[in-house]
Amino acid sequence: xxxxxxxxxxxxxxxxxxxxxxxxxxxxxxxxxxxxxxxxxxxxxxxxxxxxxxxxxxxxxxxxxxxxxxxxxxxxxxxxxxxxxxxxxxxxxxxxxxxxxxxxxxxxxxxxxxxxxxxxxxxxxxxxxxxxxxxxxxxxxxxxxxxxxxxxxxxxxxxxxxxxxxxxxxxxxxxxxxxxxxxxxxxxxxxxxxxxxxxxxxxxxxxxxxxxxxxxxxxxxxx
Amino acid sequence: xxxxxxxxxxxxxxxxxxxxxxxxxxxxxxxxxxxxxxxxxxxxxxxxxxxxxxxxxxxxxxxxxxxxxxxxxxxxxxxxxxxxxxxxxxxxxxxxxxxxxxxxxx
Numbered sequence: 001x002x003x004x005x006x007x008x009x010x011x012x013x014x015x016x017x018x019x020x021x022x023x024x025x026x027x028x029x030x031x032x033x034x035x036x037x038x039x040x041x042x043x044x045x046x047x048x049x050x051x052x053x054x055x056x057x058x059x060x061x062x063x064x065x066x067x068x069x070x071x072x073x074x075x076x077x078x079x080x081x082x083x084x085x086x087x088x089x090x091x092x093x094x095x096x097x098x099x100x101x102x103x104x105x106x107x108x109x110x111x112x113x114x115x116x117x118x119x120x121x122x123x124x125x126x127x128x129x130x131x132x133x134x135x136x137x138x139x140x141x142x143x144x145x146x147x148x149x150x151x152x153x154x155x156x157x158x159x160x161x162x163x164x165x166x167x168x169x170x171x172x173x174x175x176x177x178x179x180x181x182x183x184x185x186x187x188x189x190x191x192x193x194x195x196x197x198x199x200x201x202x203x204x205x206x207x208x209x210x211x212x213x214x215x216x217x218x219x220x221x222x223x
Numbered sequence: 224x225x226x227x228x229x230x231x232x233x234x235x236x237x238x239x240x241x242x243x244x245x246x247x248x249x250x251x252x253x254x255x256x257x258x259x260x261x262x263x264x265x266x267x268x269x270x271x272x273x274x275x276x277x278x279x280x281x282x283x284x285x286x287x288x289x290x291x292x293x294x295x296x297x298x299x300x301x302x303x304x305x306x307x308x309x310x311x312x313x314x315x316x317x318x319x320x321x322x323x324x325x326x327x328x329x
Contacts, residue, residue: 004268037320038232044312045233045240048305052243055286055301056250089311093304099284 001069001158001183002094002109005102009167016161017107023084023115030081034210042208043082046074047089053193054090066186071113072121072150073194076143077201079210080122087114108161112154121150121194122211134212139202140195147194148187155183226320229313237309244301248294251286256293 008016050070057067070090074083091109094100101109128142159179163172202209230237282289283303288296 006268035319037226037316037323040316040319041229041232041312044309044315045229045236047312048308049236049240049243051304051308052240052247052301055247055297055304056243057255058250089308093307097281097283097304097307098286098300099281100286 001112001155002091002101003105003112003158003162005104007102007162007168008105008108008165012161012165012167013104013107016105016111020107020110020115023111024088027081027084031085034079034082039078039082039210043078043086044089046070046077047086050074050086051090051093054094058189066189068193069113069117069151069154069190070194071117071154072125072143072146072190073197075118075120075122075150076125076146076194076198076211077209080119082210083118083122084114087118108158112158112161116157117150117154120153121146124149125198126211129212136199139212140199143195143198144191146191148184148191151187151190152180152184155187156180229309229316240305244298244305247301248297252293252297 050068050073053068053070055067071083071087074086077083078086088110091101091106091114095103095106095109125142125146128145129138132138132141156176156179159176160172162168162179163170163175168175198209202212206212283296283300286297286300287293288299291299
């Protein structure tokens with residue numbers, strides 16, 4: 001899903017950078033209230049883990065591959081504000097050091113994987129927990145759906161960006177179904193991995209799953 | 224009071240990350256070469272004649288290290304990436320801990 005340079009025209013480059021920077025400013029203000037040494041450590045270890053996990057491309061005969069993206073996992077563990085910075089750390093490192101994803105498309109790549117995937121993952125997980133209660137079954141179902149829907153919608157938004165950009169010769173009528181369908185299929189694996197990791201972390205260290213805390217608990221730990 | 228390091232706080236997770244990086248070439252290089260894998264959006268760009276703008280300010284394009292076999296280069300790139308992220312994380316962690324200590328002492 002890392003869009004290379006050349007796919008987006010200047011207007012879409014500007015739009016996606018503007019949304020990403022705007023969200024980042026809000027996220028930085030919100031994150032101040034949540035900031036603790038414990039969460040700073042968790043943020044960087046999670047970012048390092050997602051970076052390493054993304055290097056494990058599982059090639060599929062035919063010339064494509066799947067790999068874990070981790071946006072929903074970051075949203076579930078650290079919430080939509082700190083989770084954004086986890087993916088920013090991963091995507092900026094990949095782009096600036098390894099040329100994985102374009103510099104002109106970095107705004108779009110952060111928008112897709114660092115905002116859409118993170119926020120959708122967080123909201124879906126919260127909704128399932130609210131509906132089913134904080135049980136193991138609910139956490140597994142919630143994390144699976146969060147991982148699956150997060151990556152599927154991120155793929156659809158990616159399809160919209162490249163489909164609407166005049167630089168790309170195919171329109172949204174083609175790019176959205178292709179990206180959406182493909183990521184809905186790959187999203188099953190993303191969902192399974194997200195569910196397993198959330199379940200494991202909740203079992204070992206439940207305090208690390210911020211999205212299961214009440215807003216008062218989240219802020220009071222940082223105070 | 225002695226402050227815990229990130230390593231002490233998250234030792235198991237960091238060991239898992241080291242293992243992931245060491246085994247990563249099995250997936251990212253060896254199996255990828257077996258099935259002729261290329262990044263799907265890069266393939267699309269090539270077929271459509273879209274030109275990628277090349278900004279090569281580091282020599283680690285596509286997780287390779289010049290002069291080294293792809294598998295070894297992939298592992299080294301993995302450690303470079305993890306190292307950069309944890310380096311930034313350590314700065315953030317120390318800054319947050321120092322702020323907390325100042326707040327506690329105030």
